[in-house]
Amino acid sequence: MTRLIRKQSVISAKLDGDLVLLSLERDMYFGSKSVGAMIWELLEVPRTVEEIVGILQASFDVDTDQCLEDVRSFLNALVSAELVEWSS
Amino acid sequence: MIAAWHYVFAGLRVESDRPLAPMSACEDVAIDRIDLRLRRRSRPWMKAVIKDGPPRHWIKRLDRDRVVLAIEDFGVICASPGLLEWAIRHEADWREFQGYLLGIGLGISLYQLDVIPFHVSGCVVGGGAIAFSGTSGAGKSSMAYALASAFGGEIVSDDMTSFQCAEKGAFMFPGISEVRLFREVVSEFREDRLRARRDERTQKKYRMIGARRALRPVEVRALVWIELERGSDFGIRRVVAGERLRRWRDSLYAADFGVHLGRPARVQTEVLALASKVPVYVMTKGLRVTSVRSDCEQLLGTIERDLASK
Numbered sequence: 001m002t003r004l005i006r007k008q009s010v011i012s013a014k015l016d017g018d019l020v021l022l023s024l025e026r027d028m029y030f031g032s033k034s035v036g037a038m039i040w041e042l043l044e045v046p047r048t049v050e051e052i053v054g055i056l057q058a059s060f061d062v063d064t065d066q067c068l069e070d071v072r073s074f075l076n077a078l079v080s081a082e083l084v085e086w087s088s
Numbered sequence: 089m090i091a092a093w094h095y096v097f098a099g100l101r102v103e104s105d106r107p108l109a110p111m112s113a114c115e116d117v118a119i120d121r122i123d124l125r126l127r128r129r130s131r132p133w134m135k136a137v138i139k140d141g142p143p144r145h146w147i148k149r150l151d152r153d154r155v156v157l158a159i160e161d162f163g164v165i166c167a168s169p170g171l172l173e174w175a176i177r178h179e180a181d182w183r184e185f186q187g188y189l190l191g192i193g194l195g196i197s198l199y200q201l202d203v204i205p206f207h208v209s210g211c212v213v214g215g216g217a218i219a220f221s222g223t224s225g226a227g228k229s230s231m232a233y234a235l236a237s238a239f240g241g242e243i244v245s246d247d248m249t250s251f252q253c254a255e256k257g258a259f260m261f262p263g264i265s266e267v268r269l270f271r272e273v274v275s276e277f278r279e280d281r282l283r284a285r286r287d288e289r290t291q292k293k294y295r296m297i298g299a300r301r302a303l304r305p306v307e308v309r310a311l312v313w314i315e316l317e318r319g320s321d322f323g324i325r326r327v328v329a330g331e332r333l334r335r336w337r338d339s340l341y342a343a344d345f346g347v348h349l350g351r352p353a354r355v356q357t358e359v360l361a362l363a364s365k366v367p368v369y370v371m372t373k374g375l376r377v378t379s380v381r382s383d384c385e386q387l388l389g390t391i392e393r394d395l396a397s398k
Contacts, residue, residue: 011360
């Protein structure tokens, strides 16, 4: 199953609970929600979208479809910014 | 079997089929992994570019996997992930062409190999590196060279290298140790002046040959952002890491993930300081070159007192 993992080249830091990432393209990104920072933490090891959704549902009261949609959208932003990569 | 020279640059192991004097030799005897190869080539298309110039459609070649640079009067550089090929015009000066190869060429190679290139110059003094960042012409190289020269230190890198963040701290990788300085700065280092050679490419700068260089990654003691201000006197102050980022963030609508902010060099410095907990300073100076040595003494004095008080 396809998994995602952080790219080694990205430098990350916390700023008042927000996430600050320095990508290869030298842009900076703030994760405006704490969930974004949590997903980033989870991606320290390769994970599938379904695994991430499962872990988030254990912590937050959110239905599966909504969570799946939000996580996918967030991960797509990370992939297009080249902050994470697919790991087989 | 081709002749090969091995170097380290920004944490990468580099193999070249020509000696590259400004780079630091790789000390490892067993070269079991090469990250980047530099090769002189004479492919027909390279010869055609040198002879006739690049065709107009070449802009299409500027993608991540293959970047071709045609450098007028000098030659061609072609960067693919892990491979930097080059061809030089017969009459071009190798030393000047090398400046392009080890500047923009290596910069592109770092991107292609997923390494973040930092626009910094740094030196080791007192057991740790001081890394200078700032816009072009702010005085990064001058400060790094002056500090190393005045306090018996070593150059870690001029203009570009990479960092590795640890649990608490950051390490700066050795890069190019041949420092480029403005003439006014060179004139301050009278004892070193014989080592300075005019850079024909920029016409403005001089290359300081043979500076003492660091060969291994060095723990960073301080990050210094150089701020040029018209009419300003020299000043140095410690700032809270992330302070500037907070102001930027608060001034933007950051409701969704993916807010892009400009001023990449300053952003890099702030994020690196925030991630590594390395103290960060802002150094202000006027546009006119005054005494770099005296600036260095004040700067180091401030940093040393600051670190000693912790």
